Amino acid sequence: MSIAPAVESTSVQTTSRTSNASSTTNKVLGYPLNAWYVAAWDYEVTRKPMSRRIADRPLALYRAEDGRAVALADACWHRLAPLSLGKTLAGDQIQCPYHGIIYNSAGRCVSMPAQETINPSATVPSFPVVERYRYVWVWLGDATKADPELIPDMWQMTDPAWAGDGLTIPVNCNFQLVLDNLMDLTHEEFVHGSSIGQEELSESDFVVTHEGNTVTVTRWMLDIDAPPFWRKNIRDKFPGYEGKVDRWQIIHFESPSTICIDVGVAKAGTGAPDGDRSQGVNGYVMNTISPETVKTSHYFWAFMRNYRLESQLITTQLRDGVSRVFKEDEDMLEAQQAAIDANPDYEFYNLNIDAGGMWVRRLIERQLAAEGRLVPFA
Amino acid sequence: MAATNIEVWQQATVIETTAVTEHIKRIVLRPDLPRRADPGSHIDVKVNLPSSTQGEALKRSYSVVESANDGARLTVSVFRAPSSRGGSVAMHALQVGDTLEVTQPLQNFPLRIGAPRYLLLAGGIGITAIAAMARVLRELHADYTLVYAGRSRAAMAYLDDLQQLHGRQLVAHINDEGTNLDVASLVAALAPDTELYMCGPIRLMDSVRRSWLEKQLDPANLRFETFGNSGWYAPQEFTVRIPRLGISTTVSPDRSMLEALEDAGADMMFDCRKGECGLCEVRVLRLEGAIDHRDVFYSDRQQKAGEKICCCVSRVASVGAVGGAVQGPEQGLPGIVIEVP
Ligand code: FES
Numbered sequence: 001m002s003i004a005p006a007v008e009s010t011s012v013q014t015t016s017r018t019s020n021a022s023s024t025t026n027k028v029l030g031y032p033l034n035a036w037y038v039a040a041w042d043y044e045v046t047r048k049p050m051s052r053r054i055a056d057r058p059l060a061l062y063r064a065e066d067g068r069a070v071a072l073a074d075a076c077w078h079r080l081a082p083l084s085l086g087k088t089l090a091g092d093q094i095q096c097p098y099h100g101i102i103y104n105s106a107g108r109c110v111s112m113p114a115q116e117t118i119n120p121s122a123t124v125p126s127f128p129v130v131e132r133y134r135y136v137w138v139w140l141g142d143a144t145k146a147d148p149e150l151i152p153d154m155w156q157m158t159d160p161a162w163a164g165d166g167l168t169i170p171v172n173c174n175f176q177l178v179l180d181n182l183m184d185l186t187h188e189e190f191v192h193g194s195s196i197g198q199e200e201l202s203e204s205d206f207v208v209t210h211e212g213n214t215v216t217v218t219r220w221m222l223d224i225d226a227p228p229f230w231r232k233n234i235r236d237k238f239p240g241y242e243g244k245v246d247r248w249q250i251i252h253f254e255s256p257s258t259i260c261i262d263v264g265v266a267k268a269g270t271g272a273p274d275g276d277r278s279q280g281v282n283g284y285v286m287n288t289i290s291p292e293t294v295k296t297s298h299y300f301w302a303f304m305r306n307y308r309l310e311s312q313l314i315t316t317q318l319r320d321g322v323s324r325v326f327k328e329d330e331d332m333l334e335a336q337q338a339a340i341d342a343n344p345d346y347e348f349y350n351l352n353i354d355a356g357g358m359w360v361r362r363l364i365e366r367q368l369a370a371e372g373r374l375v376p377f378a
Numbered sequence: 379m380a381a382t383n384i385e386v387w388q389q390a391t392v393i394e395t396t397a398v399t400e401h402i403k404r405i406v407l408r409p410d411l412p413r414r415a416d417p418g419s420h421i422d423v424k425v426n427l428p429s430s431t432q433g434e435a436l437k438r439s440y441s442v443v444e445s446a447n448d449g450a451r452l453t454v455s456v457f458r459a460p461s462s463r464g465g466s467v468a469m470h471a472l473q474v475g476d477t478l479e480v481t482q483p484l485q486n487f488p489l490r491i492g493a494p495r496y497l498l499l500a501g502g503i504g505i506t507a508i509a510a511m512a513r514v515l516r517e518l519h520a521d522y523t524l525v526y527a528g529r530s531r532a533a534m535a536y537l538d539d540l541q542q543l544h545g546r547q548l549v550a551h552i553n554d555e556g557t558n559l560d561v562a563s564l565v566a567a568l569a570p571d572t573e574l575y576m577c578g579p580i581r582l583m584d585s586v587r588r589s590w591l592e593k594q595l596d597p598a599n600l601r602f603e604t605f606g607n608s609g610w611y612a613p614q615e616f617t618v619r620i621p622r623l624g625i626s627t628t629v630s631p632d633r634s635m636l637e638a639l640e641d642a643g644a645d646m647m648f649d650c651r652k653g654e655c656g657l658c659e660v661r662v663l664r665l666e667g668a669i670d671h672r673d674v675f676y677s678d679r680q681q682k683a684g685e686k687i688c689c690c691v692s693r694v695a696s697v698g699a700v701g702g703a704v705q706g707p708e709q710g711l712p713g714i715v716i717e718v719p
Pocket residue numbers: 076077078079080081096097098099100101
């Protein structure tokens with residue numbers, strides 16, 4: 001946020017708030033540390049160590065012999081050589097590639113090859129890890145608060161009544177910009193015109209609610225033509241269906257960076273808005289964004305569906321289709337971050353359609369303030 | 379446990395001092411740049427020697443016994459040995475309102491969250507490194523036992539408070555009440571997945587280490603903090619000579635050999651200054667007396683061989699001075715002749 005207000009209304013907005021309300025005009029946000037972030041897909045973490053930076057902390061990720069995932073700081077205690085270039089040994093151990101110090105999964109040195117004893121201070125930080133919903137989650141903040149119950153709910157990822165797959169997008173932008181993108185889907189009309197976009201998106205009304213650490217944005221578009229992506233999906237279940245549809249998007253945010261979007265279309269007028277989705281197709285876009293640095297993010301997503309579970313073809317088609325759509329978002333987000341960086345003296349303005357994203361920002365800023373880490377970034 | 383160990387120096391103001399035992403003072407500090415102190419962390423303090431006219435300062439490490447308000451209120455406890463003339467005397471002289479230079483909390487003794495069970499073992503003033511760990515484990519409803527050993531109830535800091543807080547989780551062993559700690563049976567009774575965190579006199583830590591090895595428990599699960607300030611003999615004055623450099627000096631009971639050699643103008647290498655890294659190693663050419671190895675760098679074999687010592691912590695004692703009897707100067711000082719890199 002720039003120091004000098006560009007125009008008066010901006011300064012009015014920031015100064016007229018009461019002292020316990022947080023500003024919502026930061027362009028990009030820092031990341032809370034007392035939170036679970038996805039470090040990797042389950043299949044990525046193997047006996048061969050890998051490196052990934054989460055919340056500015058380089059991690060060495062690997063599996064112990066018993067299959068347990070381990071996250072250590074990716075810097076040896078001795079001379080900071082990356083442990084991810086080392087190798088795993090018996091049990092839960094990993095050996096530094098440089099002078100051969102061996103650590104266990106708690107990050108404790110268990111062998112110091114060049115001497116007869118072990119320096120009792122020789123440890124590397126070991127971070128709490130939980131494997132859930134096909135992801136390896138890590139906690140980089142205060143370990144005494146790392147309660148697995150705080151992992152965001154992404155049950156569709158592993159529920160037998162749902163099928164699907166996803167990918168990771170490395171995106172060169174602040175994680176909050178991705179959250180903004182997902183909380184306001186009116187951009188679909190302009191960014192995703194050839195797949196899921198349609199003008200009814202901007203025309204239809206939406207409802208925002210928030211509770212605890214969650215925000216929900218609900219939008220229904222009734223009796224419309226299905227856009228290409230959804231025409232294909234409904235025909236996968238109802239071959240040859242030609243008619244109008246009722247379309248929904250129910251965006252569920254869970255702080256600090258998980259958004260699960262209940263999406264679908266049903267044959268128009270068959271009762272979907274009242275809860276009968278039997279004449280439709282339902283998907284869940286599962287998104288969880290892990291800040292890599294303040295300006296780069298790992299965007300993990302999957303598209304899950306609850307129909308035609310047996311079809312690997314549909315799984316692959318949906319993954320590829322959504323992947324093409326998200327490439328359009330990625331391009332826009334990177335261009336947006338670049339423009340933010342190139343115009344440090346310009347402010348953000350907010351529209352009514354930003355309500356969902358603004359609630360997200362408020363929840364994250366509250367969490368940052370509680371951690372004493374609410375600092376504006378340029 | 380993601381604490382860094384970058385030393386950030388700052389001013390701190392003394393806001394409370396209390397005598398908790400005859401020789402232990404509790405000092406509460408308000409640092410200018412507060413930072414959360416995780417259990418096991420310590421601060422380094424610059425203490426001005428009261429005897430010094432040149433404003434000479436010593437660096438001393440004190441465990442953070444308690445940290446409140448994200449480190450805005452830090453409690454340390456300082457033990458003053460009856461024989462001491464150095465840093466602990468200056469610390470005991472601190473008054474409310476005094477300021478001193480301290481680091482932000484540093485971490486060499488991190489508590490791992492999530493072990494199946496814990497044994498915390500404190501001997502004497504070692505409780506200062508252990509108390510905060512016990513509090514966190516209690517809050518987390520972890521499976522832990524706090525064993526606290528000391529000479530007498532009166533000499534054991536915080537015993538009542540700890541008993542109140544930890545109830546049956548606390549087991550006290552008090553020598554003059556005849557409930558001495560039996561290390562061998564304590565270790566023998568441990569479940570193999572126990573993590574043991576200890577801080578105390580070298581005798582206690584050494585016997586735990588031996589029992590641990592005997593029982594073939596995982597060495598990585600034996601965690602200890604040593605500030606290198608306790609030995610097999612009571613500290614006494616001794617002489618040290620480096621013939622090649624023409625240096626000859628005396629090491630007083632409250633200074634280390636490393637400090638004495640630095641004072642005498644030797645260009646010494648060091649890092650940890652607490653007997654862990656081995657960088658201050660010097661070669662022994664001749665010895666009058668016994669080496670009091672206080673480091674954890676050498677193995678038993680290397681210590682027995684007595685060819686090299688870590689001069690930041692290890693000392694020389696008169697033969698036969700075991701257990702604290704300090705020989706008078708009339709009998710001649712123990713001494714060591716060394717070569718340095
Ligand atoms: S850098 Fe890892 S052993 Fe030296």
